[in-house]
Each structure stands twice: as C-alpha cells, then as structure tokens.
Amino acid sequence: MPLDVFFNKLEKIILQLKADFRLTFVKIDNRKIDNRKIIINNIGELSQSELKKLTSLQNLLSDGLSSEKYKISEEKSQNKTAQIQKTAARNPKILEFIIEYLPPKDHSLWLSGLSLREKSKAGKQEEVQQIKEQMMINAGWRGASIANLANAGYLEDHIMEIQRVLLGNTDNNSAHQKFLSIYEEIVDEQSFIVFVGATKDGEDLITEIENKVKRTREAARECVYIHAIGRSNVRKAKDAVDNVVKNDKKLCEESIAFNGGNKHLKITIEL
Amino acid sequence: MLNITIFNNIATKKFVLQALNNDIDASGYVTDKLGNRVIDIDGMEILAKDLGMLSSGSKIFVKDNMVSLAKFYLKYER
Numbered sequence: 249m250p251l252d253v254f255f256n257k258l259e260k261i262i263l264q265l266k267a268d269f270r271l272t273f274v275k276i277d278n279r280k281i282d283n284r285k286i287i288i289n290n291i292g293e294l295s296q297s298e299l300k301k302l303t304s305l306q307n308l309l310s311d312g313l314s315s316e317k318y319k320i321s322e323e324k325s326q327n328k329t330a331q332i333q334k335t336a337a338r339n340p341k342i343l344e345f346i347i348e349y350l351p352p353k354d355h356s357l358w359l360s361g362l363s364l365r366e367k368s369k370a371g372k373q374e375e376v377q378q379i380k381e382q383m384m385i386n387a388g389w390r391g392a393s394i395a396n397l398a399n400a401g402y403l404e405d406h407i408m409e410i411q412r413v414l415l416g417n418t419d420n421n422s423a424h425q426k427f428l429s430i431y432e433e434i435v436d437e438q439s440f441i442v443f444v445g446a447t448k449d450g451e452d453l454i455t456e457i458e459n460k461v462k463r464t465r466e467a468a469r470e471c472v473y474i475h476a477i478g479r480s481n482v483r484k485a486k487d488a489v490d491n492v493v494k495n496d497k498k499l500c501e502e503s504i505a506f507n508g509g510n511k512h513l514k515i516t517i518e519l
Numbered sequence: 520m521l522n523i524t525i526f527n528n529i530a531t532k533k534f535v536l537q538a539l540n541n542d543i544d545a546s547g548y549v550t551d552k553l554g555n556r557v558i559d560i561d562g563m564e565i566l567a568k569d570l571g572m573l574s575s576g577s578k579i580f581v582k583d584n585m586v587s588l589a590k591f592y593l594k595y596e597r
Contacts, residue, residue, distance in 0.1 A: 287523075288531055299534075302534070319575070322571055332589050336592065357589075360585045
C-alpha cells in the first residue's frame with residue numbers, strides 16, 4: 249500500500265477513534281513522506297473491550313507495514329541511537345580505525361565506550377555508569393574492560409599508537425596478527441593497567457599493582473599505568489603507588505597527571 | 520522510511536508485534552508467526568520488555584541497550 253494511502257486510511261481511523269480512546273496518533277509531516285512519523289501512546293491504558301475495537305487499526309498497520317520500510321522504536325532507544333550517531337559523527341577517524349583494525353565483535357563496544365567518554369567529559373557520571381552497565385550486560389567483563397579503556401583514552405594513546413608503530417602504512421599480515429595479540433592482551437587482561445574502583449581495598453590494590461609491575465617487566469614493557477576517578481579512589485591510588493614504589497627500589501620514576509582537577513588521576517610507574 | 524514511536528510497555532509492544540505477525544509467548548519472549556522465539560541482533564532470544572527497536576527488511580529485533588543499538592547503527596545505518 250502506498251504510504252499516502254496508508255496515512256489517509258490511518259487518519260480516518262484516528263478520527264473515528266478520537267472521541268472514544270485515549271490512544272492518540274500524531275503525524276509529523278515535514279512535507280517529506282520519509283519524515284512522517286506515527287507515535288503510538290499507551291495502549292496498556294485501554295480496556296480489553298476497547299482494544300478489540302482497535303482491530304481495524306492493527307489490520308491497517310499490518311497492511312501498511314508489509315510493503316514499507318519502517319523503524320519502530322521506543323523513546324529511550326531513540327535517545328541512545330541519537331547519542332551513538334553524534335559520537336560517530338564527532339569521531340570519524342577513530343571510528344574508521346575501530347572498523348578497519350579491531351575485531352568486529354568489539355566495534356559496537358568501542359563506539360559505546362566513546363559515547364561513555366563523552367558523557368564522562370561532560371561530568372554526567374550517572375549516564376557513564378548506565379552505559380558501562382549496558383556494556384557489561386552485553387559483553388560481561390570484556391564490556392567493562394573496554395568501557396574503562398575507552399574512558400581513560402587508551403584507544404588513541406596506546407592501541408592506535410601500537411598499531412601505527414607495528415604496521416605503519418604497510419599491509420603486513422604478520423604485523424597485524426602481532427597487533428591483534430597485543431590488543432587482546434590489553435582488553436582481556438589489562439596487563440599493564442590498573443583501574444582503581446570503589447570495591448578494591450588498599451591491600452588488594454597494592455598486590456594488584458605489584459603483580460602488574462612483575463608481569464610488565466617479564467613482558468619487557470616500560471610502564472604500568474594506574475587510573476583512578478573520584479576523590480576517594482584517587483587518594484587510594486596514590487597511597488598504594490607510594491607503598492609499591494617504596495618497596496621496590498628498581499622503580500625509578502613516577503609521574504602523576506591530573507585530568508579534570510583532582511577527579512581523574514593517571515599515575516605512570518616507569519620500570 | 521516510516522518511523523513509528525511506541526510507548527514502552529508490554530501491551531503497546533504486543534499490539535504492534537501482532538500487526539507484524541509476531542507475538543509474545545507466556546514467558547515474555549518475542550516469537551515469530553509459528554510461535555518460535557526470534558533471534559535479535561546479538562544472536563539471542565529477546566524478551567519483549569527489553570525490545571527497544573524493530574526494523575523492516577529481514578525484521579531485525581534490537582534490545583534497548585547502547586551496544587546492541589550501536590551494532591544496528593554500524594551495520595545498517597552508517
């Protein structure tokens with residue numbers, strides 16, 4: 249059924265139902281058929297007998313949608329999609345890198361992670377937490393890991409840099425495989441990174457940092473990075489690093505970088 | 520492209536799903552016209568309460584989850 253015919257029929261039904269039902273349909277016509285939109289409000293408020301009278305409407309939808317391209321969504325999903333589109337538009341080169349070099353299973357996680365970082369930079373911590381939870385629901389530990397890595401800027405600061413050094417502009421398959429193996433190590437094990445969260449206590453944190461220092465040395469890497477967001481985590485991170493550096497004479501340098509006052513701390517322990 | 524915005528409750532979703540020859544089973548999962556549970560963009564069965572988006576073509580069901588919606592965007596809209 250042509251879209252115009254569909255909308256004409258829809259209008260007639262709406263007019264018939266208007267007096268009897270709280271159900272409302274809104275048609276937004278910006279003089280372009282492609283922009284027409286139907287909003288279906290709360291059918292749950294209607295009684296069973298009222299719902300029965302809506303059969304004609306359901307049949308019309310059925311006919312109308314059978315030959316049309318459509319997208320049906322609820323408002324929360326529309327807001328999320330709008331956020332995703334904005335993030336993608338603001339980060340075209342990073343997105344290009346993600347799609348070209350990272351495993352396909354991670355593409356949508358990284359795009360979500362970039363959205364999370366935008367919310368974090370805007371100081372919207374509640375939304376940051378919500379996106380991280382959704383990433384964890386979707387991909388478990390890997391989702392949480394990519395959320396943390398994206399928020400701390402690891403994609404641009406490390407992963408893209410590692411890829412650039414390993415591959416340059418060449419199309420060398422073995423270099424790409426090496427890159428993917430390092431990438432997996434970063435995402436899967438966060439082998440040279442410690443994220444200080446609220447659930448980690450002082451002793452656990454010291455042990456985790458010491459273990460990361462040991463593994464990083466074994467892998468002949470140069471640095472361990474410790475990230476903390478929020479006053480209490482920042483204080484915990486500083487205390488733990490002080491302890492580790494004091495007990496390990498080979499650790500020769502420590503640099504501390506604040507990002508956003510004292511809310512976001514990045515400590516580098518050079519080995 | 521016809522955009523339809525639906526209210527986020529089960530009755531509204533059921534109304535629209537039935538118009539598309541789908542339904543919701545006793546456990547709350549979205550089913551096809553034969554009563555088999557449909558598979559969403561993440562390769563999982565999908566509860567109607569989690570359904571955030573549905574698009575035409577080969578009828579793609581997407582959860583109201585940032586990562587699932589990002590997957591749809593990257594695959595079909597970018």
